[in-house]
Structures are given as structure tokens and as C-alpha cells.
């Protein structure tokens with residue numbers, strides 16, 4: 496027994512026999528289901544599934560596993576991915592001036608509670624270079640020169656590609672990404688927004704919240720799209736506040752929520768628990 500484990504995630508139009516066809520295929524390949532989650536979206540009749548399978552036979556290459564599954568997927572009109580459960584996604588982290596999310600993520604990576612391989616940090620400021628150095632990671636200083644934002648973004652994408660990254664995390668990176676970059680890396684950029692979206696989009700959400708007199712503040716991790724702060728939501732959390740809290744106190748309270756929410760979202764993405772469902776997500780985290 497090879498102990499080889501794979502993760503299959505798929506979506507297709509709901510139809511009789513999807514689970515049976517998938518499980519029968521893998522049973523014939525000597526794979527045993529050890530976890531499985533399913534959801535059918537009543538609005539779209541799309542069926543979503545995530546299953547973890549263990550190989551009871553000899554190890555098989557990932558290419559062969561995917562090649563053997565392709566006819567089943569094609570018959571059912573699936574969108575699908577198969578991943579090696581042991582493989583850790585390579586993550587490039589982008590940051591600007593605020594380091595609380597970066598630090599929480601690097602700490603979780605270092606203590607191995609976050610199943611990713613951080614390949615580097617990019618920033619339009621130098622302030623986080625020393626922290627990055629302390630963690631022994633490459634730091635790429637990519638300042639945004641006035642009128643040359645496109646050049647800076649091209650360098651960022653080159654760093655991502657040179658590092659063979661799988662995911663770009665915006666850990667309070669305060670630059671709006673171009674539609675072209677959002678399209679190129681669709682489903683592979685996660686941002687932390689410091690409000691409970693869809694409330695308070697854009698800049699300075701804690702000040703917006705203060706002036707609105709909210710009784711809770713929150714944070715939202717979402718995939719990045721060309722529409723600012725409108726991407727599919729992955730995870731959110733809130734914390735109670737009061738009329739007595741200043742904008743600075745709201746900001747202070749919010750930092751831990753942001754860091755927790757972003758780490759959760761990146762962990763679930765790395766474990767292939769998140770499936771994009773139009774402007775929403777399906778998250779198999781239970």
C-alpha cells in the first residue's frame with residue numbers, strides 16, 4: 496500500500512450518478528475514499544464535490560491519475576482538479592506598510608500550521624524587509640513610480656512566475672491590481688479586506704465604520720477580481736465594538752481579526768477546500 500493520497504475537487508451540472516461514477520472509477524483504480532463532501536446549488540443546479548482518496552495499490556503518477564480520470568470527467572461535463580495531498584502550494588505574499596497579516600502568516604508557515612511553501616515577499620515599500628529577512632525569505636522591493644504602475648505590476652508577475660508560485664496573497668497590499676493581472680491569475684489571488692464585506696468597500700473602512708456607528712467590525716478574505724473588493728468571499732469574522740471606540744481603536748481591534756481570517760482562507764485554499772461558484776464560493780471546511 497503506497498499511502499499515496501490525492502484530493503479531487505469538481506463541479507458539474509447536477510445529474511443522477513455523479514458520486515457513483517466517480518467512486519466506481521477510483522475503486523477500480525484501487526483508491527479508497529477517506530473524506531467526501533458534496534453540495535448542490537439550488538439556484539444553478541450546479542453540483543460541487545471534494546473528495547480525498549487513498550491509494551491502496553502501488554503509487555501512480557499524478558499525470559496518469561488525471562489521464563485515467565479525464566474520460567469520466569468529460570462524460571459528466573466536469574470542471575475538475577486533482578492534487579497530491581502532500582504537495583504544498585507555493586505562496587508569494589504582497590504587503591505594503593502594515594505587517595500584522597504578513598507576520599501572522601509567516602509565523603503560521605514557520606510553525607507548519609499553514610500547509611504552504613512561502614517563496615517570498617514583495618512590497619512597494621521597504622518597511623517589511625527586515626521582518627522578511629528574519630524569516631530567511633527573499634524580499635522583492637517593487638516601488639510604484641508615478642505613471643509607471645504597469646511596469647511595477649509586470650515585475651510583480653515576473654517574480655511570481657520566476658518563483659513558480661501557485662498563489663499570490665495580498666496581506667494588506669494597498670495597490671489596486673489591473674484587470675489584466677486579475678484575469679491572468681484568476682482564482683489565484685487572495686486579499687484581506689478590513690471590513691465585513693459587502694459593507695465599507697474601498698479605502699479606510701474602519702473610518703467608514705466609525706462614522707456609520709457600527710456595533711461590530713469585521714474582516715473578509717476573498718479572491719481578487721477586477722471589481723474592487725467584490726471577489727468571491729472565502730472567509731469572514733466579526734468582533735463587537737461600541738460607540739466609545741475611536742477609529743484608531745477599531746483599527747487596533749481589527750488587526751487580529753484580519754490576520755486570523757486571512758490565515759484561515761489561505762489554509763482552506765491550500766487544502767483545496769474552496770470551490771468558486773460564480774461570484775460566491777463553496778467552502779468544504781467541516
Ligand SMILES: Nc1nc2c(c(=O)[nH]1)N[C@@H](CN(C=O)c1ccc(C(=O)N[C@@H](CCC(=O)O)C(=O)O)cc1)CN2
Nearest residue numbers: 669670671672686687688697698719720721722723724
Ligand atoms: N483589482 C483589485 N485589486 C485589489 C483588490 C481587489 O479586490 N481588486 N483589493 C485591494 C485591497 N484594498 C482593500 O482591501 C484596497 C487597496 C488599495 C486601494 C487604493 O485605493 N489604492 C491606491 C493607492 C493607495 C496607496 O498608494 O497608498 C491605488 O491603487 O491607486 C483600495 C482598496 C487590493 N487590490
